[in-house]
Amino acid sequence: MLDSAAIEDFILDQKKYEENIPYESFLPENVKFKTYEAKLSEVYKDGKRADGRTRDESRKMYIKLGALVEARGSCYLEIGDTKVLCGVSGPREIPYLQGYTELGSVDCVVESNPASPSDKAYSDALKRALEPSFCRHEFPNLEISVSVMILDASGSALAAAITAASLALAHARLPIFDILTSVTVGLHGDLLFIDPTDKEEALCMSYEKNSASQNHGLITLSYMSTADQITHYYQNGEMDLQLLLDTMDIGISRCKDIYALCQQRLMDEVKISMKTVTDTQNVEDSMKNLSTS
Amino acid sequence: MELLNDQGLRLDGRKPDELRLIKCKLGIFTHTDGSAFVEQGNTKVIAVVYGPHEVRNVHRAKTSADGAFVNCQYSMAAFSMSERKKRNRGDRKSTEATIHLHQTLAAVIRTELMPKSQIDVFIEVLQSDGGNFAASVNAATLALIDAGIPLREYVIACTASLGTGNVPMVDISNLEESLGGPTLTVAVLPRSSQIALVEMSQRFHLDFLEPVLKMAMKGCDYTFKVLDMAVESYLSEIGKPNNWGQA
Amino acid sequence: MVRLSPEEKIYIIHGVEDNIREDGRSQTQYRPIEVETGIIPSAMGSARVKLGNTDVIACVKADTFTPTWNKPDEGKLQLHVDLSATASPWFEGRRGEQTSEEITTILNKAYESIKLESFCIVPQVKCWLVDVDISVLSCDGNMYDAIGFAVKAALATTMVPKIVASEEDEGEKELQITDDPFDTWTPNVSNIPCLVTLSKVGDSVMVDATNKEEQCSSFTCILAVTETGKILSTFKVGPGSVQPVTFSKLILEASSIGRSLHSELLSALKKENGLRKREIHGFLN
Numbered sequence: 001m002l003d004s005a006a007i008e009d010f011i012l013d014q015k016k017y018e019e020n021i022p023y024e025s026f027l028p029e030n031v032k033f034k035t036y037e038a039k040l041s042e043v044y045k046d047g048k049r050a051d052g053r054t055r056d057e058s059r060k061m062y063i064k065l066g067a068l069v070e071a072r073g074s075c076y077l078e079i080g081d082t083k084v085l086c087g088v089s090g091p092r093e094i095p096y097l098q099g100y101t102e103l104g105s106v107d108c109v110v111e112s113n114p115a116s117p118s119d120k121a122y123s124d125a126l127k128r129a130l131e132p133s134f135c136r137h138e139f140p141n142l143e144i145s146v147s148v149m150i151l152d153a154s155g156s157a158l159a160a161a162i163t164a165a166s167l168a169l170a171h172a173r174l175p176i177f178d179i180l181t182s183v184t185v186g187l188h189g190d191l192l193f194i195d196p197t198d199k200e201e202a203l204c205m206s207y208e209k210n211s212a213s214q215n216h217g218l219i220t221l222s223y224m225s226t227a228d229q230i231t232h233y234y235q236n237g238e239m240d241l242q243l244l245l246d247t248m249d250i251g252i253s254r255c256k257d258i259y260a261l262c263q264q265r266l267m268d269e270v271k272i273s274m275k276t277v278t279d280t281q282n283v284e285d286s287m288k289n290l291s292t293s
Numbered sequence: 294m295e296l297l298n299d300q301g302l303r304l305d306g307r308k309p310d311e312l313r314l315i316k317c318k319l320g321i322f323t324h325t326d327g328s329a330f331v332e333q334g335n336t337k338v339i340a341v342v343y344g345p346h347e348v349r350n351v352h353r354a355k356t357s358a359d360g361a362f363v364n365c366q367y368s369m370a371a372f373s374m375s376e377r378k379k380r381n382r383g384d385r386k387s388t389e390a391t392i393h394l395h396q397t398l399a400a401v402i403r404t405e406l407m408p409k410s411q412i413d414v415f416i417e418v419l420q421s422d423g424g425n426f427a428a429s430v431n432a433a434t435l436a437l438i439d440a441g442i443p444l445r446e447y448v449i450a451c452t453a454s455l456g457t458g459n460v461p462m463v464d465i466s467n468l469e470e471s472l473g474g475p476t477l478t479v480a481v482l483p484r485s486s487q488i489a490l491v492e493m494s495q496r497f498h499l500d501f502l503e504p505v506l507k508m509a510m511k512g513c514d515y516t517f518k519v520l521d522m523a524v525e526s527y528l529s530e531i532g533k534p535n536n537w538g539q540a
Numbered sequence: 541m542v543r544l545s546p547e548e549k550i551y552i553i554h555g556v557e558d559n560i561r562e563d564g565r566s567q568t569q570y571r572p573i574e575v576e577t578g579i580i581p582s583a584m585g586s587a588r589v590k591l592g593n594t595d596v597i598a599c600v601k602a603d604t605f606t607p608t609w610n611k612p613d614e615g616k617l618q619l620h621v622d623l624s625a626t627a628s629p630w631f632e633g634r635r636g637e638q639t640s641e642e643i644t645t646i647l648n649k650a651y652e653s654i655k656l657e658s659f660c661i662v663p664q665v666k667c668w669l670v671d672v673d674i675s676v677l678s679c680d681g682n683m684y685d686a687i688g689f690a691v692k693a694a695l696a697t698t699m700v701p702k703i704v705a706s707e708e709d710e711g712e713k714e715l716q717i718t719d720d721p722f723d724t725w726t727p728n729v730s731n732i733p734c735l736v737t738l739s740k741v742g743d744s745v746m747v748d749a750t751n752k753e754e755q756c757s758s759f760t761c762i763l764a765v766t767e768t769g770k771i772l773s774t775f776k777v778g779p780g781s782v783q784p785v786t787f788s789k790l791i792l793e794a795s796s797i798g799r800s801l802h803s804e805l806l807s808a809l810k811k812e813n814g815l816r817k818r819e820i821h822g823f824l825n
Contacts, residue, residue, distance in 0.1 A: 008385060025609045032609065098350055121645055132781035205653070217653065229781035233761065235774040237653050241795055244771055245788050252784055318824045322626070322678050323593060330823040335582065339677065339823070341626040349629065366625050366632055371673040372583050372599030379620060379673075382637050415625035415632070417677065419597070420580050 036208050043203050044191065051080070051197065058183070058195040058254060063265045065171045073172020077164035080197065081154035086164040088172040091142035104139025106130050110148045110161055122148075122158055129162050129182070129222045129232035135175040144174065155197035156184040162222045162232060163258065170266055179266070180231060181258040182222035185251045187239060189213045192247060194254055205237060215239045219247055223255035296469060297456040304468055305334075309456060312464040312512055315519045317432070319439045319527045327440025331432040334466060335422035340432035342440040344412035352411060360404030365394045365414045367429060373421040390426055393490055397430055397450070397480045400489040403443040412442060423467040424452045426492075430480050431520060438524055447520065448489055450480040451512035453505045455497060461508040470494070479509040483517040486510070542751045552756045553742040561753065567746040568797065571682075575689060575808055577697040579822040585698025588822070589690040592750065593680035598672055598690035602700045604661065605669040615659020615667040619647045619674060619691065627679045647687065650735070650764045650773040658728040662705045666715055670695070670727060681750040684762050688735030689805060695732055696809055699724035733764035733772050734801045736794045740782055745790055747797060758782075761790065765798025767806075 024032060034042075043050055053059070059080030068074035071087035078084075094105055108130065110122040126148065134144070146168070148161045162182035170179050186196040186204030190213050193200050207216040217237015223230055230252075235244070276289045297303060307313070313334030322328040327342035348356045355362045367390040371379040380387060398414060414436070416429045430450035437444055452465045454474045462469070465476050475495035481488055497505075532538070544552075552562060559566050571592030580586035585600035607614060623631040623640045631639065659668040672691050676683060702718045702725045739749045739757035749757060759780035764773040771791065782790070812818065 120642065121649075124642065128776060128779055131779040207655075209657075223784075224781065227781075228783055230784055230787055231781040233774060233776050233787070235771065236649065238766075238770055238772055240770065241792065245791065248784070248788070316824055321823050322595070324678055324680065325626070328626070332822075332824070337580075337822070339626055343629050351633075364632075368625065370597075370599070370624075370675045371620060371622065372580060372586070372601065372675075375582050377601040377603075377671060377673070382633055413625075413629050413632070415629075417624045417626050417675070419675075420582055422582070 040203070043200055044193075049193070049197075050199065055192055056194050056250075058258070059197075061258065061261060063167060063262065065167060065265065065269045071168075071172075073168045073170070073174065075164045075168040075171055077160050077167070079156055079160050079195065081152055082157055082160050083151040084148060084157070084160040084164045085151060086146065086148045086161070086168040088144060088146050088165070088168040088174070090144035091139050091174075092145070094141060094143045097141065100141060102140050103136035104134075104141075105143040106134055106136070106146060107143050108146045108148070108165070110150065112150045112153060112157075122161065125158060125232060125234065126161055126165055129180060130165055130169070132229060132231045133166060133176050133178055133180050133224055134169060135177060138175055144169075153198065155199075155201050156195055156220075158182070158234075159184045159220055159222070163262070166222075167262060167266070171269065178224040178226045178229075179259070179262055180222045180224055181255045181262060182220065182232065183251050183254045183258065184218060184220045185247055185254070186218050187237065187243070187247055188216050190215060190243075192250065194250070207238070215243055219244075219251055221248065221251050221255070223252055223259075225256050225259040295457050296454075296462070296472060296474060297458065297460055301460075303456070303462065305466060307464075309460050309462040310508065310511070312451075312515055313466070315516060317435060317520060317523050319435050319524065320531075325440075327436040327438070327442070329432045329435035329439055331428050331435065333424055333428045333431075333464070335420055336424055336428045337418070337420040338425065338428040338432045339417045339419060340429065340436040341415045341417075342413065342433075342436040342442065343415075344440070345407045345410040345442065348409065348411040355411075356409055358408050361402070361407040361410045361412050363395055363399055363402060363404065363412050363414065365391050365398065365416070367391045367394055367416045367418075367426075369418040369421060369425070373418045390429070393426065393492065394429060394433065397448055397490045398433060398437070401434075401445045401448045401482065402437065403445060406443055421467065423465050423470050424478075426450065426478055427452050427480075431516060435520060435524065439527075446482050446484050447517055448480055449483055449513040449517045449520065450478060450490070451509050451516055452476055452478050453509035453512060455501055455505060459501060461501070461504045463508050463512040477505050477509055479506065479513065481510055481513040483514055542755065544752060544755050548752070549756045552753055556741040556746055556753070556756075557744050559744075561746070562750070565748075567744055568793075570685075570748045570801075571750075573689065573804075575693050575805070575812075576821060577693055577809070577812060578820055581820075584700050585694045585696075587690050587693035587697065589686045589693065591682055591686040591689070591748070593678055594682055594686045595676075595678035596683070596686040596690045597675045597677065598687070598694040599675075600694045600698045601671050601673070602698070603669045603671065604666045604703065607660075607664065607667045609664075613657055613660040613663040613667070615656040616669045617651055617654060617656060617659075617672070618669070619651060619672050620644055621647060621674045621676065621687065623676050623679075626677050643683075646775065646777075647684075650762070650775065651733075653772055654731050654733070656731070658731075661703050662715065665705075666703070668700070668725075668727070670698075679751070681752075681754050682737055682748045684735045684737050685748065688733065688764070689801075692729055692732045692734060692805060693809060695727050696729045696806075697813075698726055700726070730767055733766050734798050734805065735762055736765055736798045736801065737762045738790050738794055740780070740786065740790070745786070745793060761787075763791065763794040763798065765795055765802075767799070767802045769795040769799045771795060 062078040064076040067076035068087045073088040075086050108123045108127040159182035166180035186193040188204045219235045222232040316332040318330045321330050325341045427450035453463050454465045454476050456462045475497040478492040480490035574590040577587045579588050583599040588597045621643045625632045702723050740759040759782040760778050761776045
């Protein structure tokens, strides 16, 4: 007997069989099945990676603060090909709040694609990463809204998003304990790749069955340099214990390097806005200019 | 497959008027106000009761000065059926069972004694082998008793059906249900012999309604005796160590 | 879910720092763990784990699937968590579903990098797809650890009818389910990790936090540790930050705790297996 419940179940079952078949599976055999050496050499050959870097070089970073004029604070960040745009607004009342919260909330939304819904996992990770750096006790019952749009995810997307969000918070003149810098480090065999591209990330998440070392994986971490605090840490893959700790230390020192760069960029931005203040005679005008620069 | 073979026995060897083995336990969780576990044959059900407590914000609209608001949720675990099926919370079958459960329990809970409050009854079906709803009602009754919520009396449910040769059968298993026979579920207040809920899965001739209904109510009587004994032994287990509070 | 006043929080933090927690445990002590397998006979494998008052059931159902071209001899392991409303009225309806989905995503990521070559039947043709449904019936903190145990115990005692490949003339293999009810396949669980949750409370690090202790934690992270002490996955949950020095110590601690947890669980499962006639208690006892 076919009733509505049975039809519902049938539809759910059909969805199980709908799978996205990647186009690679239709390629001819000789192209599809490469040897491990061939796959590795595509990404890393003769001590140089596909884009010419050495294994411990990060990609070039480009930071533009104030990219979004309408937002209270914003930051556009490029790490190599990865492009991230972040906007910060607020503080405003927490919607539908019943009761009293002593600590303000940071509401994060990370989108990879305007058409698709927000990536919940990234949004949660970003929120947890930002919370320790933000002075939440100064905003009881209020929330700060952080929106991140990942325009191009070519490796280390979440790391870029965290750094961009933190810079946007600083640009928004919101009280923070320290800015966050975030980095991804990949491991494959015993090779360490700092700031991997998406192809390198895929390599680090795979392992070669017959090789001596089965270590592989990715570590994403975000770090407050002055306060010496790790605010976000995600590791996936199989790694020997000591190797894991060493990789983490390398990640932290790289975060410190990026921190210096971000600090300099923020100082430049302050100088530009201060210049606007000292140039004009009318204080009111200069305040207006300060908020829109 | 015949529902009743030539010896008059069912697929699992029972006689038509024989119920499956019933096992139950009250107070399985400590963090709830009341909880119970009921096993009827292979059907395993957990019921949990929270309350009476202040009406939660989500249900604020349902606050009533006339009596407590009974909030039910019937949910089947994804592993409960032999075919693994992940059920969403709001799907049709669960919603229907939730509404029926609400109807059944509202008949026995003395809601007028607890105005402006809320009683939560949550059912989780761990293993499903026919008579899920009936077992849920029985488990809910035990959980309400464990929570100390004032009831008019027990509400007991049982299923019944028609076998080969129009012989009424009691306590239908999943296999017998899926072989296509009509299943009648009845929720009954045993002492006052009142019916709180009747549900039929399929139509059958009016002439057979009375014998099947009678069979289901006999099943409820038997189940009531078993559950009542379980409640008595549970109460003495709790009360005896300190001599019923007089130690 | 449990609301604590600042004074209660201070009391708990001081207790942990003095190595005497509210229930008398030390910082590295787990609550009594009860594991019982085979409680849901209709499933291929099941286990119930009680970690103090945290109650979790895991059920295993296996199915076959055709592996993808780039991973021809690896099976799949999928976890699904359902936070039952019996654990808390907070998990009722849509809200419970959403929280369950979040936890499912986190868990599946943690179990992503397990090597599943033992789940292969015939390379490129058929592999096992193992679904584990986890139902959280009661939650008093440390849900992830309990889930980790339940998954491992359920998988270790799963019995799936074996599928044998018979050679055909043209070289095409025909797959058949064996007729012998005792010829079963059990997944190899040596790769399956245990989850260890570590919380930093005050200046100390502790394991197995109850609901109240979880709220006093300034940093919580979950590590998936294998039998050999290797870390498969680490993720931070909740707000909070930690110094790298403390974090390194945390990781080393988790590795040794994970190893001992594995050995305890495996020896308990062995003992349970050795019992000649075992009555399954489930919720009745």
